[in-house]
Amino acid sequence: MKLVIKNLTKTYKNGVKAIDDLSIEIGTGMFGLLGPNGAGKSSLMRTIATLQSPDSGSIMFGDIDVLNDNMSLRKVLGYLPQSFGVYPKMSAEDLLDYFATLKGISNSSERKAIVKEVLEITNLYEVRRKHVAGYSGGMKQRFGIAQLLLNNPKLIIVDEPTAGLDPAERHRFLNVLREVGTNCTVIFSTHIVEDVKELCNEMAILNGGKILNHTTPQEATKKIEGAIWKKTISRDDLEANEKMFDILSSNYNQDNTLNIRVHSVEKPSDDFIAATPQLDDVYFIALKQDEPALV
Structure with a gap:
């Protein structure tokens, strides 16, 4: 039914x-x-x-x-x-x-x-x-x-x-x-x-x-293959990266560095590497695209 x-x-x-x-x-x-x-x-x-x-x-x-x-x-x-x-x-x-x-x-x-x-x-x-x-x-x-x-x-x-x-x-x-x-x-x-x-x-x-x-x-997840990128940064660099890139998510490593994930059709910068798409990425992309545009 x-x-x-x-x-x-x-x-x-x-x-x-x-x-x-x-x-x-x-x-x-x-x-x-x-x-x-x-x-x-x-x-x-x-x-x-x-x-x-x-x-x-x-x-x-x-x-x-x-x-x-x-x-x-x-x-x-x-x-x-x-x-x-x-x-x-x-x-x-x-x-x-x-x-x-x-x-x-x-x-x-x-x-x-x-x-x-x-x-x-x-x-x-x-x-x-x-x-x-x-x-x-x-x-x-x-x-x-x-x-x-x-x-x-x-x-x-x-x-x-x-x-x-x-x-x-x-x-x-x-x-x-x-x-x-x-x-x-x-x-x-x-x-x-x-x-x-x-x-x-x-x-x-x-x-x-x-x-x-x-x-x-x-x-x-298949739909965003090739469009998810990641890199490791220091905690102090997060704010600068947030201004440059549309970060989907971030998580800490044991050494207190951060892994950040970005959605982009093209490689955001040389220090990013390709990442395997996850359902979390799909979720965060949908929510970000639903955010009201800044006037």
């Missing part, structure tokens, strides 16, 4: 235009929505999930008119918000059984089977009797995936799911998400470029409520 969004707009009462005439089509598989904090990612996720209404535009998921038939979408939707909320003092097993009841699974043996299945998928079966409130951050996120899988969703939305996770928990979480995202549409919203590179077969960069680039990670 394909998600088709056309001319979606949302302006809040404080005047902030969170979604700006946005149109995009998203098919089956893992889709990465990449953008900085405040780009409009959560606003778009909440609108698709029917938690808020846009000012104008349309959303279709297969033959479901999302904005005019919220309940049909919710029956096939799995949603993990950025903050999943406060957990009561209940075991994962009991809490999932409760959620399954809320989702209309009235048969107790059927509930038991689906709860066991989602606990196994998310690698939480061995800790199923522990209180979810005592879970680590990564375990809580995996529990969030478990609860959204209870209704066998066709559309899954996860909003900034790896923020705050340590590297091991992040890796486990991404593995679970990768496994569940093979046969449905998964929209993965994040500001972490590495997550998209590892997980998604298609992506879009969002800023200011607008889609800046809709592509694949492979196509995006």
